[in-house]
Amino acid sequence: MRSFLTRLLRGRAPTAVLMYHRVGPEARDLHHLRVRDDRFEDHLDVIRRYADIVPLTEVLAPAPRPRVVLTFDDGYADNLNVAEPILRARSAPATVFVAAGVIERGEGFWQDRLAALVLDGHYDVTHIEVEIAGDALRLAVPDAATREEAYRAIHTRIRRRPPAEIERLVADVAAQLGLAATDLRVPHTLTPDDVRTLAASDVVDVGSHTMQHPMMSMIDEATQRAEAVESRARLEAWTGRAVPTFAYPYGAADAFDATSVRVARETGYEIAVTGVAQRVTRFTNPYRVPRRFVGDWDAETFERRFRGWIDA
Numbered sequence: 545m546r547s548f549l550t551r552l553l554r555g556r557a558p559t560a561v562l563m564y565h566r567v568g569p570e571a572r573d574l575h576h577l578r579v580r581d582d583r584f585e586d587h588l589d590v591i592r593r594y595a596d597i598v599p600l601t602e603v604l605a606p607a608p609r610p611r612v613v614l615t616f617d618d619g620y621a622d623n624l625n626v627a628e629p630i631l632r633a634r635s636a637p638a639t640v641f642v643a644a645g646v647i648e649r650g651e652g653f654w655q656d657r658l659a660a661l662v663l664d665g666h667y668d669v670t671h672i673e674v675e676i677a678g679d680a681l682r683l684a685v686p687d688a689a690t691r692e693e694a695y696r697a698i699h700t701r702i703r704r705r706p707p708a709e710i711e712r713l714v715a716d717v718a719a720q721l722g723l724a725a726t727d728l729r730v731p732h733t734l735t736p737d738d739v740r741t742l743a744a745s746d747v748v749d750v751g752s753h754t755m756q757h758p759m760m761s762m763i764d765e766a767t768q769r770a771e772a773v774e775s776r777a778r779l780e781a782w783t784g785r786a787v788p789t790f791a792y793p794y795g796a797a798d799a800f801d802a803t804s805v806r807v808a809r810e811t812g813y814e815i816a817v818t819g820v821a822q823r824v825t826r827f828t829n830p831y832r833v834p835r836r837f838v839g840d841w842d843a844e845t846f847e848r849r850f851r852g853w854i855d856a
C-alpha cells in the first residue's frame with residue numbers, strides 16, 4: 545500500500561540522485577568522502593541491474609523505468625583520473641560539481657590544508673588557540689588522537705563561517721604551529737585545464753559548486769549571488785559549454801536557505817541539487833533536488849541501501 549501511494553504521488557518510476565565526492569585508493573578520509581575505485585565499479589554494476597543512468601538535466605522528466613543520476617562534488621583530480629575512465633567504459637553519464645575559485649587558486653580545499661597542518665605537520669607546540677564566532681578554543685595537540693580531535697573541533701565550527709574568515713584561521717593555525725600551509729601535501733584538485741578536459745568527455749558534464757565553497761545560508765544575499773554568478777561564468781569560460789546545474793556546498797538542510805534557492809534560479813541555473821536525503825517526486829522543486837550520500841560501501845551494502853532508494 546505504501547509503495548502504491550508512493551508511486552501515485554511520484555507519478556512515475558523512482559529516480560535517485562547519488563552524491564559522490566572522491567574515487568580512488570585508500571587514503572586518509574576524515575569526512576568519509578572517498579569511495580574505493582573497485583567499489584565504485586561495483587556500485588555502477590549494481591545500479592545497471594535495476595535502473596538506467598541518465599544525465600542530471602533529465603532528472604525531473606517522467607520515465608517508465610527506474611533511473612539514477614550520478615554526481616560528484618567539489619572537483620578533486622581523481623574525478624578525471626579515476627572516475628571518468630570508469631564512467632566512460634560503462635557509458636554512464638555523470639555531473640561533476642566544481643568549486644571554481646578553489647580550483648583556480650590551486651592550493652587545495654581548506655579542510656585538507658587544515659588537516660595537513662594539524663595532523664601531518666612536524667611541530668612541538670602542545671596547544672592551538674583559536675577564536676571562532678566569539679568562542680575561544682584552547683585545543684591540546686600533543687599526539688595523534690588529540691590532534692584529530694582538535695581538527696574536528698575546529699572544522700565543525702569554522703565551516704559555518706565566511707570563506708575569508710576560514711582562510712584567516714588556517715593561516716593563524718599555520719603560524720601557531722610554525723608551518724607554511726603551502727609546504728604541506730594535500731589531495732590534488734582539478735586544474736582549469738582538467739575541467740576543460742572533463743567537460744569534453746562524452747559522459748561527464750561540469751556543474752557549479754560556487755567559487756569558494758561557502759555555507760550559503762551563512763553569507764548575505766549579495767555574496768551568495770556573486771558565488772553563483774562568478775562560478776558559472778568561470779566554468780563556462782574554461783569549458784566553452786553552458787553550465788546549467790548547481791550544487792549547494794555542504795548540501796544539508798541548514799546549509800542553504802530560501803535566498804540560496806532564489807539566487808540559483810535567478811542566476812539562470814536549470815537544476816540545483818542539495819544533500820538532503822529525500823525522494824525525487826513529481827513535485828520536486830528543480831532548485832531543491834535531493835541526493836543520496838554514497839559511502840565507501842561494498843557491493844552488498846550498496847545494493848541493500850540502493851534498493852531502498854528506488855523501491856526495488
Ligand SMILES: [Zn+2]
Nearest residue numbers: 617618793794
Ligand atoms: Zn562540496
